[in-house]
Amino acid sequence: MSLIWLCALFLSGCSSTIPEFNGEKAFEYLEAQCEFGPRNPGSKGHAQCKDYFIDFLNSHGATVSTQEFPIEVRGEQYQCTNIVASYYPEKPRRIFIGAHWDTRPWADRDADVTNHNTPIAGANDAASGVAVLMELATILQANEPEVYGIDLIFFDAEDAGSYGQNESWCLGSQYFVEQYSGKEPEFVIVIDMIGDADLDILIESFSQKSSPALVKKVWDIARKNDIRAFSSKMTNYIYDDHYPFLEAGYEAIDIIDMEYPYWHTIEDTPDKCSPKSLQDVGTVLTHLIYE
Numbered sequence: 001m002s003l004i005w006l007c008a009l010f011l012s013g014c015s016s017t018i019p020e021f022n023g024e025k026a027f028e029y030l031e032a033q034c035e036f037g038p039r040n041p042g043s044k045g046h047a048q049c050k051d052y053f054i055d056f057l058n059s060h061g062a063t064v065s066t067q068e069f070p071i072e073v074r075g076e077q078y079q080c081t082n083i084v085a086s087y088y089p090e091k092p093r094r095i096f097i098g099a100h101w102d103t104r105p106w107a108d109r110d111a112d113v114t115n116h117n118t119p120i121a122g123a124n125d126a127a128s129g130v131a132v133l134m135e136l137a138t139i140l141q142a143n144e145p146e147v148y149g150i151d152l153i154f155f156d157a158e159d160a161g162s163y164g165q166n167e168s169w170c171l172g173s174q175y176f177v178e179q180y181s182g183k184e185p186e187f188v189i190v191i192d193m194i195g196d197a198d199l200d201i202l203i204e205s206f207s208q209k210s211s212p213a214l215v216k217k218v219w220d221i222a223r224k225n226d227i228r229a230f231s232s233k234m235t236n237y238i239y240d241d242h243y244p245f246l247e248a249g250y251e252a253i254d255i256i257d258m259e260y261p262y263w264h265t266i267e268d269t270p271d272k273c274s275p276k277s278l279q280d281v282g283t284v285l286t287h288l289i290y291e
């Protein structure tokens with residue numbers, strides 16, 4: 001066997017090239033969502049942005065399904081929608097990657113109390129996570145992963161809860177877990193508030209307690225790729241869309257940066273976010289999918 005053949009064999013054995021995640025492109029998706037205005041259930045932005053996602057995913061090679069469910073918030077009824085974009089649905093081994101797409105109806109942590117009933121723009125909370133899902137969709141359309149089929153899940157109704165009442169948050173992911181009867185994922189990753197220009201992702205405590213191997217796997221990828229936004233420090237227990245999955249026995253983690261001064265304020269706007277932060281998180285996920 002010649003040296004050339006050996007090289008060719010070696011290269012084909014290591015042919016799992018990892019696609020490049022484009023943070024600039026993802027940032028455009030963040031801005032596009034914010035252009036619809038606030039996306040809280042019942043708003044015009046919510047209805048329009050839902051259609052935008054469905055059109056986008058249909059035109060990017062996904063098998064798209066929607067899941068409608070009613071919610072009641074402060075005595076009012078709203079119709080909500082989870083959207084699932086499945087890539088390579090025939091593959092038996094699957095990963096769920098999810099983010100919530102609704103925004104908080106009230107800027108109730110704003111320093112100015114007169115803003116407390118104003119809906120937020122939600123650039124970081126929630127457009128950032130969904131922007132990463134959208135760029136992953138473009139990557140998945142063009143690049144079939146060797147091992148995994150991927151389901152990108154756009155959860156609705158995460159952010160209309162009451163502080164101190166865990167079950168009033170994450171209504172979309174709770175509903176999804178109750179209803180789900182498809183192929184079981186090997187693990188679930190939720191991303192939320194990952195667009196902060198000053199990104200610092202600590203290890204969320206429910207994730208570490210329930211799914212330490214998955215935390216290690218993800219944080220190891222970040223370390224190997226010198227992505228310093230992933231810190232080895234621990235943070236609090238955060239009730240987020242990963243929690244209903246954990247409760248149902250799935251391996252699940254939340255990638256979140258809660259140290260965001262504009263959280264649930266009218267200041268949560270695109271200028272507080274950066275393409276680099278989306279790129280960092282997207283790169284880690286791309287490696288996870290394709291490595």
Ligand SMILES: [Zn+2]
Pocket residue numbers: 104125159264
């Ligand atoms: Zn929120």
